[in-house]
């Protein structure tokens with residue numbers, strides 16, 4: 001592949017965000033609102049109308065909305081009109097079953113078309129959609145169905161119904177289970193979805209939807225405790241739309257792929273809504289991570305914009321594959337990452353490997369969409385999360401039980417806070433109103449993350465407030481230490497915790513996974529400590545290094561430091577529902 005072809009791709013699409021500072025000044029949510037259509041006759045705003053119906057009624061009617069890549073690599077395309085009709089059918093099925101506004105519809109499915117159709121149909125019905133990650137075991141499934149007061153679950157007979165069946169007595173609110181792979185109903189409660197869809201009309205009028213009506217329920221990853229159920233409203237679509245423009249930089253005819261499962265907020269906000277609202281073609285891969293498969297999907301489907309996670313970067317970095325040499329990735333224009341800090345090392349590797357900008361961005365389940373990001377048209381500082389989305393006011397604050405103060409001075413660590421009121425701000429934590437209220441201090445939402453802002457306005461992640469290590473009077477963020485460790489040539493992955501120590505409060509302890517062909521011995525241990533001391537100074541560098549084959553992670557790929565700590569200290573392991581089982 002010739003470099004000029006890459007440049008050609010880059011040149012023909014002019015970035016939407018041309019001048020960050022002037023857009024910050026002129027930005028208004030009202031203007032974003034006006035770019036969306038709203039329901040006919042001023043009946044409000046519904047995510048599914050913006051994502052599908054308005055396109056199906058216009059020029060994108062026959063444009064591919066979703067390209068589903070099956071496990072065996074064959075594909076099936078769904079146009080905007082196909083999605084419009086099938087989501088109408090699903091909404092009509094819900095009507096037949098007596099589902100009403102504000103009731104909850106869950107899915108427990110792999111990444112199959114029914115998941116996407118159920119999501120859109122549920123939103124049309126003004127019910128609340130909650131996707132569950134299909135590999136959850138029976139107890140986490142029960143916990144979420146119960147807390148989310150599921151009325152309907154869409155799942156499969158073959159693989160997943162067995163996780164729900166033994167729990168039915170404990171789920172009195174669950175009325176119907178819809179099986180995507182059953183030809184006939186099993187009983188009055190366990191029904192065949194294909195049969196119901198066949199009977200349902202493909203015409204449906206979305207009822208009036210207040211933009212503040214609940215739409216989506218997402219459980220957090222549980223990196224710092226029991227997953228919380230964050231509820232989002234229909235006007236979140238404003239963020240999905242505008243970040244699709246300003247961050248993902250969608251252009252007409254783009255092919256886009258987000259590798260996240262809709263069971264995590266990224267897989268819904270950016271694996272369903274943002275691409276559809278922006279009218280691009282959304283690749284959905286049914287299979288899990290596989291480096292060769294992923295590179296060849298990028299090649300075969302001519303992906304332009306790729307949104308993935310640091311865990312994928314780490315896995316790809318460990319492999320000796322040169323994708324630009326082995327695959328034709330000439331269409332790739334942008335690679336983005338979210339979910340965990342993307343170390344400077346990974347950003348540089350990504351830029352060299354893909355020869356396109358690699359843009360880290362920050363947000364969380366509670367924020368519903370991207371809040372801080374690097375942008376295609378702005379210099380990237382590797383290791384930084386970037387700058388707040390135009391329209392979002394972020395700050396660093398000192399927060400204690402009785403004190404809240406915005407820190408204006410650049411370079412100071414503190415709590416990352418956001419000015420309340422952005423469209424995709426979560427409306428509540430389900431059944432935990434008090435916990436929700438505690439997240440706010442006056443006009444500000446306290447994110448639970450620590451960060452700092454440099455003199456150019458870029459934000460740098462320090463760590464989850466719960467993961468911060470207090471050692472010899474210093475506050476040490478795991479990210480800083482892990483980033484330094486990752487620069488050691490033998491280290492593939494690193495996680496850092498604080499271990500209680502009678503003299504210094506907490507001692508920094510690191511768990512490291514080595515790259516292949518490195519021997520875990522005392523020489524290497526000393527070399528790593530020396531490397532860390534040089535980079536970080538003796539006070540901050542780890543005093544203990546443990547070699548391990550893998551780090552405990554959530555199923556969405558986030559390192560579970562609290563579990564490393566609990567195991568180290570012999571404490572109860574806490575909620576492990578999101579733990580990835582190797």
Ligand code: AMP
Nearest residue numbers: 220221339340341361362363364365461
């Ligand atoms: P979740 O609750 O699963 O949505 O996880 C959100 C958390 O992931 C954030 O509060 C951060 O701690 C972390 N996170 C997400 N994106 C980034 C990023 N780009 N850099 C650092 N941390 C991130």
